[in-house]
Amino acid sequence: MTPRPGHMLLLLAVAAAATAAEPRLENEAAENTPENNVVSSRCNPPELSLAGNRVVSADFTVITEVHFWGAIGPLGDRKLCKIKCIDGGWFGPLCQVKDDGKFHPLLRNCHFKALPPQLLVTYQNVSIETDSKKVFPHGVEVMVRCREVGSYKLLGESVLECQNGVWSHPLPICIPTTTLTNFSDESPPTLMIKVPTGSSAVEPRGELAVFPGSIVHLECAFSRKLGNPEWTWTSKFREYMTGWAMSAEERDWKYRLSIYYSKPQDSGEFTCTTPIGTSNTIVINVKAIHCPLLEVIDPHVTARIEGSRMGHTASFQCPVGFFLNGTSNLTCEATGHWSSPPPKCLPVQCPSVNPVDPRLDVVNVNRSYGGRVTFSCPWGYKLTGPPNLDCLSNGRWSGKVPQCQPVHCPPPQPPPNGRILETGGQALSDGRYSVGSAVQFGCAESYQLMGEPTIVCTERGFWSHSPPFCKPRCSYPGDPVNGHIAPIKFYYEPGDHVKVTCNSGFVVRERTATSRPTCRPDGSWSEKIPTCVDYSEV
Ligand SMILES: *[C@@H]1O[C@H](CO)[C@@H](O)[C@H](O)[C@H]1NC(C)=O
Ligand SMILES: *[C@@H]1O[C@H](CO)[C@@H](O)[C@H](O)[C@H]1NC(C)=O
Ligand SMILES: *[C@@H]1O[C@H](CO)[C@@H](O)[C@H](O)[C@H]1NC(C)=O
Ligand SMILES: *[C@@H]1O[C@H](CO)[C@@H](O)[C@H](O)[C@H]1NC(C)=O
Ligand SMILES: *[C@@H]1O[C@H](CO)[C@@H](O)[C@H](O)[C@H]1NC(C)=O
Numbered sequence: 001m002t003p004r005p006g007h008m009l010l011l012l013a014v015a016a017a018a019t020a021a022e023p024r025l026e027n028e029a030a031e032n033t034p035e036n037n038v039v040s041s042r043c044n045p046p047e048l049s050l051a052g053n054r055v056v057s058a059d060f061t062v063i064t065e066v067h068f069w070g071a072i073g074p075l076g077d078r079k080l081c082k083i084k085c086i087d088g089g090w091f092g093p094l095c096q097v098k099d100d101g102k103f104h105p106l107l108r109n110c111h112f113k114a115l116p117p118q119l120l121v122t123y124q125n126v127s128i129e130t131d132s133k134k135v136f137p138h139g140v141e142v143m144v145r146c147r148e149v150g151s152y153k154l155l156g157e158s159v160l161e162c163q164n165g166v167w168s169h170p171l172p173i174c175i176p177t178t179t180l181t182n183f184s185d186e187s188p189p190t191l192m193i194k195v196p197t198g199s200s201a202v203e204p205r206g207e208l209a210v211f212p213g214s215i216v217h218l219e220c221a222f223s224r225k226l227g228n229p230e231w232t233w234t235s236k237f238r239e240y241m242t243g244w245a246m247s248a249e250e251r252d253w254k255y256r257l258s259i260y261y262s263k264p265q266d267s268g269e270f271t272c273t274t275p276i277g278t279s280n281t282i283v284i285n286v287k288a289i290h291c292p293l294l295e296v297i298d299p300h301v302t303a304r305i306e307g308s309r310m311g312h313t314a315s316f317q318c319p320v321g322f323f324l325n326g327t328s329n330l331t332c333e334a335t336g337h338w339s340s341p342p343p344k345c346l347p348v349q350c351p352s353v354n355p356v357d358p359r360l361d362v363v364n365v366n367r368s369y370g371g372r373v374t375f376s377c378p379w380g381y382k383l384t385g386p387p388n389l390d391c392l393s394n395g396r397w398s399g400k401v402p403q404c405q406p407v408h409c410p411p412p413q414p415p416p417n418g419r420i421l422e423t424g425g426q427a428l429s430d431g432r433y434s435v436g437s438a439v440q441f442g443c444a445e446s447y448q449l450m451g452e453p454t455i456v457c458t459e460r461g462f463w464s465h466s467p468p469f470c471k472p473r474c475s476y477p478g479d480p481v482n483g484h485i486a487p488i489k490f491y492y493e494p495g496d497h498v499k500v501t502c503n504s505g506f507v508v509r510e511r512t513a514t515s516r517p518t519c520r521p522d523g524s525w526s527e528k529i530p531t532c533v534d535y536s537e538v
Contacts, residue, residue, distance in 0.1 A: 043085035070095055072106075074123060074134045081106075097139050107138035108165025118174040120147045122204035125335040136162045145206030146174035150191035153177055153280050158205040177280060178221045183253075188280040189229060189272050190221035192254070198262070199311030201334040207283040209334035211309050214262050218282060219245065220255040220272035227275035231257040237265035262286045291332035300345035310334055318345035320393050321369035350391035357403040369393055377404035379459065380435040408432040409457035418443045418470040425457070433457045443470035446523030448491060474519035482506040483532035492519040502532035509533050 043064075070081040072095055082103060083092030094103035112130050115121065121128050122143040128134065136142060141161045146152035156172025177190035193200065198214020210216055222229045224244060231242045245254040259266055264286045273279040289310040296303045300322050305314040314330045326343025333339055348369040353362050359381060363374045371391045377383055385402035392398055411431030414420050418441050425437025433439070437457045443449045451468030458464055473491040483502035492498070496519045502508055508530045518526040 043088055043090055066090075068093075072097060073137050073140060074128050074130070075126060077124075095137075097137050104139060109135035109137055110162035110165055110167055111135045112171070115171075116174065118146050118148070118152055119171070120145050125204065125333075125337055127204075138162050138164055143204035144172055145202070145204065149202050149206050149208065150193055150280070150282060151177055151180060153188045154206055178223075183221075183223050185276060186278070188278045189274055191272060191280050191282050192219040192221065193217075193282070194219065195311075199307075199309050201289075201311045201332070203285070203334040207285055207334075209289060209310055210259075210262050210266075210284055210286045211311065212262055212264060212286055212288050214259075214286075216259040216262060216284070218257045218259075218270055218272070219250075220257075220274075220280070221253055222255055222272075222274050224252040224255075229255045229272050229274045231255070231270065231272055233257075233270045234268035235266055237263070259284070289332075289334060289336045291336055291338050294330070294338065294342055296342065298344050301343070303342075308332055310336070314338070314342070316343050321348050322346060323348055323395060348391070348393060348395045350395055350397050353389075353397070353401055355401055355403070359404040360402065367391055369395075373397070375402055380407055381405060382407050382461070407435045407457075407459060407461045409435075409437070409461055409463050412439045412441075412455065412463060413467055414441060415443070415467055415469040417447045417472075418449065418468070435459050435461075439463075441468050443468075446473060446475065447471060448473045472521055472523035474523055474525055477517065477525055477529045480529050480531045482534075483508070485529060494519050494521040494523070498529070500530045500532070505535060506532040507535045 064085040065082050067080060067082045069078045070093065071077070072079040072081075079095045079097060080103075081093040081095035083090045084094070085091075092105075094105050096102065097104050097106070111134060112121070115130050121130050122145070123136065123140065128142075139162060141159055144154075144158050144160060146154050152174035154172050155175055157169035158172060159169075160171075161168040175188060178184070178187045179190040179192075181187040193208060194217040195210070196215050196217070198211050198216075200208055200210045200214060200216065203209050218231070220229050220231065228244075231240065233240065240257050240259060242255065242257045244251050245256050255272065257270060257272075262284075267285045267287075269281050269283050271279055271281040291308045291310070291312075293308050294303070294305055294314055296305075296316075300319055302317040302319070303314060304316075306312040310332050312332045314332075316324060316326075316328050316330075318324045322345040324343045325346045327340040328343060330342065331339045350367045350369075350371070352367065353365055353373050355362060355375075359378055360383075361376045361378070363376060365371075365373045367373075369391055373389050373391075375383055375387055375389075381404040383402040384405050385399060387402075389397040389399050389401070408428065409432060411427070412420065412433070421440045421442040423433070423437065423439045425433055425439075427433055427437075435457050438454055440454045441449065442453070447470035449468050450471050452465040453468060455467065456464040472494055474494070474496070476488065476490055476492075477485065477498065479485055480500055480502075483500050483506060485498040485500050487498070489496075497516045499516060500508055509532070515527055515530050517529055520526050
């Protein structure tokens, strides 16, 4: 029974009013309106709100009592509450806190200030993890026991009732026993419970419920060299076998009492008293407690159910791709209830994908186990991670949601003896270029550009071509006067020669008659072009 949010709000209203012995619901309007003074026995609509809305809208000239459900107590039980119109004012709330059908004023709540870790509090057969914020309404009973029955001895009352903000008894204490104190003399003996056949469970008050027909060994831990302890019992039903354990590792410190094939008449107190006067007691209640048969409706659940007798356990598993919603292990408790409701197997679902980067495009989201989400980025951007994430069996995506990062090309390298003439796009401060930028190269004088003069930054972050290179060349040196050179080209490659032929009547100047100008690797001519002179001058 889960309280709806509305009831929680009502609980707030109730809890706020619950500190006074006869709490009165404030209603300022009632005191201020003149009509109210005339008809003093009527009340104005009560100022109770639920999620911002008025709880009741009715003709309050005739209504004298308002009933509503309040979520009362640490389990948030729905209890019928009411407020009452008396002499023009609302009084209450009064709630059916106990199960006697009567409305009781909500007196002060109780709580536990600091609960020692060994103490276990049970309220309405449900064990409660208490903190100082959990409040228990006036009039309810809680049961307190030591978590490890037999390892601690409870000193004090195990049933506490909340009486107008005060517990009926001081909080009991758990005294550690011999096995926890290294067999110190003052410690009561540890009582160990073994149930080799049958089943048992600890009750909210710390008593041991035993299923009829079980075999129970109670072992009193005491140092044998200090003497023999004594087992006593309150049941008049039969005598029990007692004595030191047989096995070598136990016979010096375990004094045992055995109950074979327990019957309801075996119920009672079993006390081990040591020769030095310390004692510890366990209360045994032999009763056939069954829990309701567990119905496993969910087809995905794999259940291993030991049985439905008190002390039996059931464990549950889910197949891959499903997660267990609830508790995997259940115990049939001495109260006849399973420790928790059977769990469900719910299909794994990965969280929805909320990209932080607005440029990221999320395509095809399948949040089921084995499903996939695919990402893409707009033109000029690339993903910072893989383009897919898979939904894993643990309900998580296989990685982080990527982002979109602008694509850049590395700084272009001008070739030796060349340079960048112009760029169609702005270089970044580190020299890189964004997608679509173009860079044009040129070569120094007497060099020829080979390859693509213009390169473009592509979407993949590479330039469209490798940069060109600059090849040295010699330019046409020009014909000498009265002669010509051969071969005639615009440009000559390194290693090319030219030969001068003079027009008729002219000869190459003798001094240079044998010269053959050669294009040098740096693009210059090895020598001047010979000149032609009138042969009469030779
Ligand atoms: C327990 O007591 C025995 C003797 O009484 C001593 O030898 C041993 O050291 C003690 N152990 C611890 C853990 O205190
Ligand atoms: C598990 O079940 C409870 C109700 O039993 C529900 O409130 C809770 O939201 C569920 N958890 C998930 C993750 O579905
Ligand atoms: C549930 O019980 C099984 C054995 O039945 C055990 O292996 C597992 O650890 C237990 N799980 C929890 C959460 O206690
Ligand atoms: C608690 O369990 C006992 C049986 O041990 C039963 O008699 C009682 O009615 C239960 N109380 C509640 C509130 O369930
Ligand atoms: C999601 O993925 C799962 C596992 O691959 C598949 O079985 C399911 O049909 C997918 N759902 C949709 C709506 O495509």
